[in-house]
Amino acid sequence: MSESNPSSGLTYKQAGVDTEAGADLIRRIAPAAQATKRPELLGGLGGFAAMAELPSGYTHPILVTGTDGVGTKLKIAIDYARHDGVGQDLVAMCANDVLVTGAEAFLFLDYYATGKLDVDIAERVIKGIAKGCEIAGCALAGGETAEMPGFYSDGEYDLAGFCIGVVEKSKIIDGQRITVGDKIIGLPSSGPHSNGYSLIRKVLEHQGVIPSEQLLDNLLAPTRIYVKPVRELLSHVEVNGMVHITGGGFYENIPRVFADPAHAARIDLGSWQRPEVFAWLQQAGNISDEEMLGTFNCGLGLLLIVSEQDSAAALEHLQAQGEHPTVVGEVVPAHTLAASDQLVIA
Helix, strand or coil: CCCCCHHHCCCCCCCCCCHHHHHHHHHHHHHHHHCCCCCCEECCCCCCCCEECCCCCCCCEEEEEEEEECCCHHHHHHHCCCCCCHHHHHHHHHHHHHHCCCCEEEEEEEEEEECCCCHHHHHHHHHHHHHHHHHHCCEEEEEEEEECECCECCCCEEEEEEEEEEEEHHHCCCCCCCCCCCEEEEEECCCCCCCCHHHHHHHHHHHCCCCCHHHHHHHCCCCCCCHHHHHHHHCCCCEEEEEECCCCHHHHHHHHHCCCCCEEEEEECCCCCCCHHHHHHHHHHCCCHHHHHHHCCCCEEEEEEECHHHHHHHHHHHHHCCCCCEEEEEEEECCCCCCCCEEEEC
């Protein structure tokens, strides 16, 4: 009688779920997770839930939460076996969102779902998550690996991330302090980060050729995590607002920072150098300027809004940390008209 005959008794493994592979994965990633551990974390991997104390030093701590994924950038990573950087993408998309409130990210959890668990690939992905957590200064407190045969195509997986941060209530950055005349400082991105990849994949499809290794390097460069330089800046300079340029580009993300509808951002489009990958995408896809700015970060991953008198100090502190900040605009009245080389976004 064959092993697959139902009369012999089916097993979970025959149904496509290998619990031994899941246990092997936990053993493999445990050292990487341990390297991210913070003193607030209670216990280790493998429990039903992660527990942690609030970080010390807060009088009125406010919890800040964020969740995100990597999106269809994963499809390119899977197609070309580039699995090592997408974990950092996952952490970055969550930690940068938490950061713009002024919060310190201190816990991170991941969700990894696939049809059939390939332990080698999952290990590469989750070690990338741990690396991202180290950069962000948060603990990889736990996660979930879901094996769902028949739900995902062979070789495919998906990721979701969950970040918890904490901020002193009196130090929340919510745009309330923004005033006309404030300067807008941009920090460079590493590329498209994790946004616009459905359009990027369409451009690659229209090109009809296998992308070069250099192009793949540029397209799949891990999303920058801005936590450490910005947290250091916050200890020296008052920041009135921050914008994480994610999905929706400039047009959708900049308005989210303004508490007062009378305020707008004037962005000087010639004030920074766009990475070559964006020029290639625009030319290869015949993409308009408006579409580029409404889809991609175009070389600026984070915007910081500071008072005019603090702008020089902000630039100096960021440069001292190896950053390459640029003043890319200023806050203006919402009715301001834009010149031909400017955007005004309210």
